[in-house]
Amino acid sequence: MTWFLFAGDMLVMAFMAGLAVWALWGSSDEAVEKTAGIPLDDERDDA
Amino acid sequence: MPAGERYHDRVAGWLTGFAVLWSLLGMTAGVYIAAELVWPTIDFGQEWLSYGRLRNLHTNAVIFGFGVSALMATAFYSVQRTCHVPLFAPGLAWFVALAWQATLLAGGASLLAGWTGGKEYAELEWPIDIAIAVVWVCFAVVFFGTIARRRIQAIYVSNWFYGALIIVIAMLHIVNSLAIPVTWSKSYSLFAGAQDAIVQWWYGHNAVGFLLTGGFLGMLYYFLPKHADRPIWSYRLSIVAFWAFTYSYIWAGPHHLHYNAVPEWVQSLGMIMSLVLLAPSWATMVNGVMTVAGAWEKLRTDVALKFIVLSLAFYGLATFEGPMMSIKSVNVVSHFTDWTVGHVHSGALGWNALITFGTFYFLVPRLVGAELHSTRLANWHFWLALAGVMLYVLAMWGAGVSQGLLWLSLDEIGELSFSFKDIMASMAPYYALRLVAGVVFLSGAVLMAINLWMTVKGRVIVRVAPPAVAESAA
Numbered sequence: 234m235t236w237f238l239f240a241g242d243m244l245v246m247a248f249m250a251g252l253a254v255w256a257l258w259g260s261s262d263e264a265v266e267k268t269a270g271i272p273l274d275d276e277r278d279d280a
Numbered sequence: 281m282p283a284g285e286r287y288h289d290r291v292a293g294w295l296t297g298f299a300v301l302w303s304l305l306g307m308t309a310g311v312y313i314a315a316e317l318v319w320p321t322i323d324f325g326q327e328w329l330s331y332g333r334l335r336n337l338h339t340n341a342v343i344f345g346f347g348v349s350a351l352m353a354t355a356f357y358s359v360q361r362t363c364h365v366p367l368f369a370p371g372l373a374w375f376v377a378l379a380w381q382a383t384l385l386a387g388g389a390s391l392l393a394g395w396t397g398g399k400e401y402a403e404l405e406w407p408i409d410i411a412i413a414v415v416w417v418c419f420a421v422v423f424f425g426t427i428a429r430r431r432i433q434a435i436y437v438s439n440w441f442y443g444a445l446i447i448v449i450a451m452l453h454i455v456n457s458l459a460i461p462v463t464w465s466k467s468y469s470l471f472a473g474a475q476d477a478i479v480q481w482w483y484g485h486n487a488v489g490f491l492l493t494g495g496f497l498g499m500l501y502y503f504l505p506k507h508a509d510r511p512i513w514s515y516r517l518s519i520v521a522f523w524a525f526t527y528s529y530i531w532a533g534p535h536h537l538h539y540n541a542v543p544e545w546v547q548s549l550g551m552i553m554s555l556v557l558l559a560p561s562w563a564t565m566v567n568g569v570m571t572v573a574g575a576w577e578k579l580r581t582d583v584a585l586k587f588i589v590l591s592l593a594f595y596g597l598a599t600f601e602g603p604m605m606s607i608k609s610v611n612v613v614s615h616f617t618d619w620t621v622g623h624v625h626s627g628a629l630g631w632n633a634l635i636t637f638g639t640f641y642f643l644v645p646r647l648v649g650a651e652l653h654s655t656r657l658a659n660w661h662f663w664l665a666l667a668g669v670m671l672y673v674l675a676m677w678g679a680g681v682s683q684g685l686l687w688l689s690l691d692e693i694g695e696l697s698f699s700f701k702d703i704m705a706s707m708a709p710y711y712a713l714r715l716v717a718g719v720v721f722l723s724g725a726v727l728m729a730i731n732l733w734m735t736v737k738g739r740v741i742v743r744v745a746p747p748a749v750a751e752s753a754a
Contacts, residue, residue: 249524256519268434269515272505275361276287277745 286743287360288367293647293741295353295377296640300729302345302384303633307725309338311718317711328392336391336403342628343401343492345384350636351495352377352419355442357643358502359426362436364746368425376419383411395465399480401487402456406467409457416453420446431746437518441498444526448490456483474542478534485533492632493599494525497564500588503639504571507585508578513570517563524560528553535606538615547608554606561599568592583658587638590666594630598623613688618710619680622673629669629721637665637728644732649742653734661724661731668721672714679710 260268313334316322323329360367367373387408396403404412423446427439456479459467471479501518505511512518534542534550569592572578578585601623605614614620645652652658682703689697 245527248527252523253520256516256523264434265515266511268436269505269511271362271432271434271436272358272438272502273509273511274747275364277748 285366286745287357288370288373289357289647289744290741291367291370291373291377292353292357292643293736295349295356296644296647296732297736298377298381299346299349299353299636300640300732302341302349303636303725304722304729306338306341306346307718307722309334309341311715311722313338314711314715314718318708318715327394333392333394336396337388339401340384340387340391340403343487344387346636347492347495347632349377349380350639351442351445351491351499352380354499354502354639354643355423355445355495358438358498359423359442360746362439362502363426363430363432365426365429365431366746367422368429369422372418373422376415376422379411379415379418383408383415386411390465393465397457397459397467397469399456399469399483401484402453402480405465406457406459406461407464409453409459413450413454413457416446416450420450436502437512437515437522438498438500438502440519440522441494441501444522445490445495445498448486448494448530452483452486452490456480474540477537477540478542478546481533481536482530483533485536486530488627489525489529489532492627493529493561496632496635497525499635499639500564500568500592503635503642504568504588507582507588507638507642508572508575510571510575513567513573517567521560521563521567524563525557528556528560532557532606535611538606538608538611551606551608554603558600558603562596565592565596565599568595583652583655583662584638584641586662587634587641587665590662591631591634591638594626594634594669598627598631601626613684614680615684617680617683617687618676618707619684622676622680625676626669626673629665629672633721633725634665634669637661637725640728640732644735647741648736648739650735650739653731657727657731661727664720664724664727668717668719668724671717671720675710675713675717679707679714682706682710 312322313331316331316334323331327333356367356373387404390405390408391403395405397405397409423442427435427443458470460470461467469476501512531553532550534546535554537550538547540547569589572585572589575585579589604610605619605623614623641652641658686698686703686706687696687700691697
């Protein structure tokens with residue numbers, strides 16, 4: 234059971250490390266900024 | 281974009297109204313049962329007024345009535361805007377809004393009648409459980425249908441949290457509610473013994489996680505940037521926090537079963553994953569606070585933003601306290617005491633209720649295209665809410681820590697130093713203070729209901745269009 238838990242923990246760590254790498258380098262700064270700005274420009278003013 | 285296309289906001293507006301009504305009903309029930317703990321005879325011998333039945337009505341009304349109605353309202357409002365497209369199947373969205381209220385009314389009546397499955401936060405019996413599952417699947421169809429029709433490539437982070445809420449709550453509710461009916465009002469769980477306990481707290485803790493935390497984080501990630509008029513401080517951090525939160529939370533339930541008849545390693549796993557949760561929780565809090573940094577001057581004039589910033593502080597407090605209480609040597613003091621009740625309410629009142637109040641003060645005037653009726657009343661609400669939640673958690677921390685330490689106290693021959701009865705008798709001042717706190721908090725909610733009603737009275741929901749030029753990529 235100890236080895237099972239250890240292996241499971243390592244898988245979690247690998248997933249989280251992969252996730253951090255993906256989140257940091259998976260998209261360009263421009264694309265991330267554009268996505269972050271979605272709530273600020275989501276209605277048409279002249280409607 | 282087709283000419284004349286408009287967002288479907290009326291359904292969000294009605295759900296907001298239902299949420300306000302449920303908040304008043306649920307908090308009134310909470311205040312009444314707090315009063316019963318001070319004056320036990322005020323059930324007047326009526327079964328439906330007894331603590332055991334009203335407590336279930338209180339939790340179901342505030343979590344599923346107030347909380348879920350608010351989450352449906354804000355999910356419907358924000359998913360259209362973050363996808364630049366009106367709601368998918370608006371008729372189905374109305375069915376979700378109205379059927380949810382009907383289901384909860386039936387559920388509330390069944391609880392007062394004494395129907396209960398006996399599982400905490402899952403007391404409703406099987407006919408109501410089936411209705412909940414049907415409405416929830418329809419909620420999923422509307423939400424994910426809207427995302428599938430989106431006109432921009434990126435799926436904004438609030439939708440990730442709302443999406444996780446919908447998927448995980450469906451999974452938890454269906455599995456934990458599996459039961460064999462014996463009559464219309466009684467069923468028995470498909471699980472038994474320790475397995476039943478593990479499934480129940482896999483459900484119970486993840487309902488806290490994906491509904492009371494994840495769902496409201498969806499609300500935060502959409503409405504905080506709107507309030508602060510600036511994007512979230514670190515969008516990348518929000519994505520890392522989402523996945524870390526989702527991956528860690530699902531394991532944390534067994535910390536409710538420390539020193540119980542479940543395997544030791546399961547308890548330890550629950551504790552470890554609860555401690556891991558501290559990282560994504562505080563990442564979100566830091567992200568929220570840093571989003572407001574540089575816009576602090578708005579706090580002087582924007583009462584809605586004040587509620588949201590205060591809710592972030594309580595979010596940080598509750599998500600620090602929770603992992604600490606999951607440590608087994610701390611849990612041996614805190615479990616089965618009012619410390620747990622204080623912890624739950626620092627989250628439920630301080631985080632869930634305050635962020636919802638702040639969001640409603642922002643949302644309702646925009647829905648009807650008007651100014652808030654009274655900023656002064658809203659400011660009074662803010663201070664009553666802050667005083668109420670502080671009094672509540674201080675009373676319950678005092679009561680809980682006293683209970684835990686006194687129950688563990690042994691005399692020189694190893695027997696209990698204090699009887700259960702004596703310890704409970706010493707709780708009277710704390711319980712009286714809790715009642716005062718509840719009245720204060722409820723008074724603020726009443727002011728909000730009046731304020732919002734005066735804001736919408738005689739007005740109609742304004743029709744808002746998606747941006748004229750839809751993004752093609754992000």
